[in-house]
Amino acid sequence: MNLLKLLLCLAGLCLCSCANVKPWERGHLASYLMRGDRDPLTGSISEHVWFTREAFAGGRGVGGGGCGCN
Amino acid sequence: MKRRPFIQRSIAATISAIAVGISPSLFAAWKENAMMPALSGFGLEGVIPKTNGKVVYLDFLASWCAPCKASFPVLSTWHNKYSSKGFMVLGVNVDDDAAAMQAFLKKNNPGFPSVRDAQHKLVAAADVKTMPTSFLIDRKGVIRAVHNGFHPKDEAALSAKIESLLAES
Numbered sequence: 001m002n003l004l005k006l007l008l009c010l011a012g013l014c015l016c017s018c019a020n021v022k023p024w025e026r027g028h029l030a031s032y033l034m035r036g037d038r039d040p041l042t043g044s045i046s047e048h049v050w051f052t053r054e055a056f057a058g059g060r061g062v063g064g065g066g067c068g069c070n
Numbered sequence: 071m072k073r074r075p076f077i078q079r080s081i082a083a084t085i086s087a088i089a090v091g092i093s094p095s096l097f098a099a100w101k102e103n104a105m106m107p108a109l110s111g112f113g114l115e116g117v118i119p120k121t122n123g124k125v126v127y128l129d130f131l132a133s134w135c136a137p138c139k140a141s142f143p144v145l146s147t148w149h150n151k152y153s154s155k156g157f158m159v160l161g162v163n164v165d166d167d168a169a170a171m172q173a174f175l176k177k178n179n180p181g182f183p184s185v186r187d188a189q190h191k192l193v194a195a196a197d198v199k200t201m202p203t204s205f206l207i208d209r210k211g212v213i214r215a216v217h218n219g220f221h222p223k224d225e226a227a228l229s230a231k232i233e234s235l236l237a238e239s
Contacts, residue, residue, distance in 0.1 A: 023201050024164040024193045030134040 100196045102216060106207045109185075112192040115168075116185035119160065125152075125235045126207040127159045130193055131184075133174030134165075135201040141220040142178045148232060149182040155236045156209065158182065164193050164201075208235045 021029070028034070037043055100106070106128075109118050129145060131138035149159040161184030165171040171186055187193050196205070199218055206215040206228075215231055217224065 022190075022194070023198055023203075024130070024132065024190055026201070027132060027134045027166055027170075030136075 100205060100213055100216070102213055104213050106205070106211045106213050107195070109192065112187065112195065113189045114162070114185040114192060115188050117183070118185055119158065119183045121158065121160070121207070121211075123156065123209050125157045125209055125232060126205075127157070127232065128162065128205040128207060129159060129202055130162050130164060130187075130196065130198050130204070131202045132164050133167075133170045137220040138202045139178065140222065141202060142180055144220075144222070144225050146179075146181040148229070149180075152232060152236060157232060157236055160184065162187050162192060164190060206231055206235065208238060 032038055106126075109121075127145065127148065129138075129141070131141070145159045145161075148157065159180075159182035161180060161182060163171045163175075163184055163186045165174070165186065166188075168186065168188070175184065196203070202220050204217045204220075205213050206217070208214050214235060217228065
């Protein structure tokens, strides 16, 4: 029985992540701070790091995945 | 009285919780041809204007919603153009942050009345699917049209609907 209780508690904890965000609750998600491209300098630095590390350029924001095959 | 086993109680509790969660969306949705409920029972902040006998464009909006900003000039134009014929726009702001709402209204100067649904009771009862969502209500208080979102190209069709409702007695 204790194992069953434990499993039910774990299932309940898993279901906690199933919350819906209602359309009127999206204020924080719509915040400018949530944008990945809000700072051009940071963006270009990240692109440079990715290029250096992964040996690709333009893998974000342009067509193609940076594989050089298209 | 003998207590039911733990598993039965758990299942009953789960079903109850799901029923409570689902019921508002099933029974409280505002649909076309349904009567618009009285706004006084939802704990709205601000002065609720009298809407009796008027064609009302009830718009749920927020300061963080870009299409809401885009709709403001159009809504203001309608409000000013048709108010003498018995029309009004009523904005229902759903911002969590009252200061953000005030700043938004000050910047955009809507020219039509608005109230704040701080507790989100009204917007939940209306079962709004997107922001903004508007309800066009006739003089008898019947919801005649529901419009999801806003795009400038919607203006002509909505204007025609408003004029049609204003022409009704």
